[in-house]
Amino acid sequence: MSDSAESPTETQKEEPQPPSDDSAANEEKKKIDVLLKAVGDTPIMKTKKWAVDRGRTVQSLAQFILRFLKIDANEQLFIYVNQSFAPSPDQEVGVLFDCFGSDGKLILHYCKSQAWG
Amino acid sequence: YEDEDNRKKRLLLPRVSYLTLVTDKVKKHFLKVMKQEDMEEMWFEYEGTPLKWHYPIGVLFDLHASNTVLPWSITVHFKNFPDRDLLRCPSHSVIEAHFMSSIKEADALKHKSQVVNDMQKKDHKQLWMGLQNDKFDQFWAMNRKLMEYPTEEGGFRYIPFRIYQTMSDRPFIQKLFRPVSPEGNTHTLGSLLKEMYPAAIPNEVCPDDFQKRYQVVIHGIEPLLETPLQWLSEHLSHPDNFLHICIVPTPTD
Numbered sequence: 592m593s594d595s596a597e598s599p600t601e602t603q604k605e606e607p608q609p610p611s612d613d614s615a616a617n618e619e620k621k622k623i624d625v626l627l628k629a630v631g632d633t634p635i636m637k638t639k640k641w642a643v644d645r646g647r648t649v650q651s652l653a654q655f656i657l658r659f660l661k662i663d664a665n666e667q668l669f670i671y672v673n674q675s676f677a678p679s680p681d682q683e684v685g686v687l688f689d690c691f692g693s694d695g696k697l698i699l700h701y702c703k704s705q706a707w708g
Numbered sequence: 709y710e711d712e713d714n715r716k717k718r719l720l721l722p723r724v725s726y727l728t729l730v731t732d733k734v735k736k737h738f739l740k741v742m743k744q745e746d747m748e749e750m751w752f753e754y755e756g757t758p759l760k761w762h763y764p765i766g767v768l769f770d771l772h773a774s775n776t777v778l779p780w781s782i783t784v785h786f787k788n789f790p791d792r793d794l795l796r797c798p799s800h801s802v803i804e805a806h807f808m809s810s811i812k813e814a815d816a817l818k819h820k821s822q823v824v825n826d827m828q829k830k831d832h833k834q835l836w837m838g839l840q841n842d843k844f845d846q847f848w849a850m851n852r853k854l855m856e857y858p859t860e861e862g863g864f865r866y867i868p869f870r871i872y873q874t875m876s877d878r879p880f881i882q883k884l885f886r887p888v889s890p891e892g893n894t895h896t897l898g899s900l901l902k903e904m905y906p907a908a909i910p911n912e913v914c915p916d917d918f919q920k921r922y923q924v925v926i927h928g929i930e931p932l933l934e935t936p937l938q939w940l941s942e943h944l945s946h947p948d949n950f951l952h953i954c955i956v957p958t959p960t961d
Contacts, residue, residue, distance in 0.1 A: 646878075672813070672816070673816055673821065675816055675821045676813045676816060677805070677809045678809065678813065679762060679795070679809070679810075680795060681795060681879070683879070686882050686883075689882070689884065690866075690883065690884055691816065
């Protein structure tokens with residue numbers, strides 16, 4: 592799967608959002624809030640909260656985390672939803688947010704080794 | 709049976725399984741006409757579209773070839789693996805991991821993961837072995853637990869479903885949808901589609917004008933739109949516990 596060159600944006604930056612054009616109004620936001628939590632002795636991200644494009648894949652997000660943590664891109668990273676299942680690498684984060692998001696965000700746990708099978 | 713032409717191999721493939729799980733014979737067959745060192749990871753393609761091994765075979769067929777003449781002619785490749793389109797599948801354990809994750813995701817929707825988490829590791833293994841070895845009873849001894857729900861609820865918490873359509877830019881539609889409305893009305897296949905893909909159901913405004921542009925296909929058949937969604941989820945889900953629904957253009961001949 593190809594890695595998107597665009598990185599998620601940090602939500603902590605206070606940038607005024609331009610009002611959205613009514614004719615292009617979408618019921619769904621184009622970006623969703625993701626909270627990244629480390630499992631076990633996997634390094635913790637200094638920035639945990641990110642605004643991610645809905646169409647971004649789990650695999651692409653995993654590659655971003657590896658780059659951000661300066662871990663070798665060939666290392667494996669396991670991503671989990673609800674601390675219970677590992678979504679398919681080609682799954683879109685927008686779908687995961689719709690189905691498993693809570694309090695306006697999607698919490699994902701990441702780990703260098705298998706955590707919840 | 710084998711064709712005399714060694715460039716072809718005929719197989720009967722189970723709808724509910726996965727391409728890379730049931731095609732070891734294919735690789736063996738082509739070893740007769742190719743050198744092992746020339747063969748990289750095997751992958752499958754139909755009319756230019758790489759076939760995703762992690763989708764159930766029946767879904768791939770209904771989506772890409774439902775109204776074509778059998779046998780379904782799939783091209784096998786041993787080079788130029790399309791990493792942009794397909795996931796790698798180096799071993800059966802990758803298929804097992806994917807299958808179990810799908811079951812866990814489905815149970816997260818149906819039961820907040822309570823049923824699948826209460827199962828032991830050997831129960832999970834039994835689900836996989838039942839699929840891998842095509843043992844219906846072995847599979848269902850465990851799967852029936854995933855199909856139960858508290859009587860007072862009237863159904864699962866949410867229905868695990870995916871709606872596929874070849875003309876779409878998205879891989880599939882998957883959202884939260886309850887089997888029963890807050891007022892207590894039973895949701896049907898029709899009510900699901902009305903919410904998720906209204907173009908596939910008769911137009912309420914001009915019902916007489918309606919020309920059925922799309923077929924709504926599950927396991928190769930078109931269930932009545934009045935069918936309760938809870939029933940479909942219990943009886944027509946795939947072994948991964950998802951209801952996979954294909955929307956395909958009605959043939960115009």
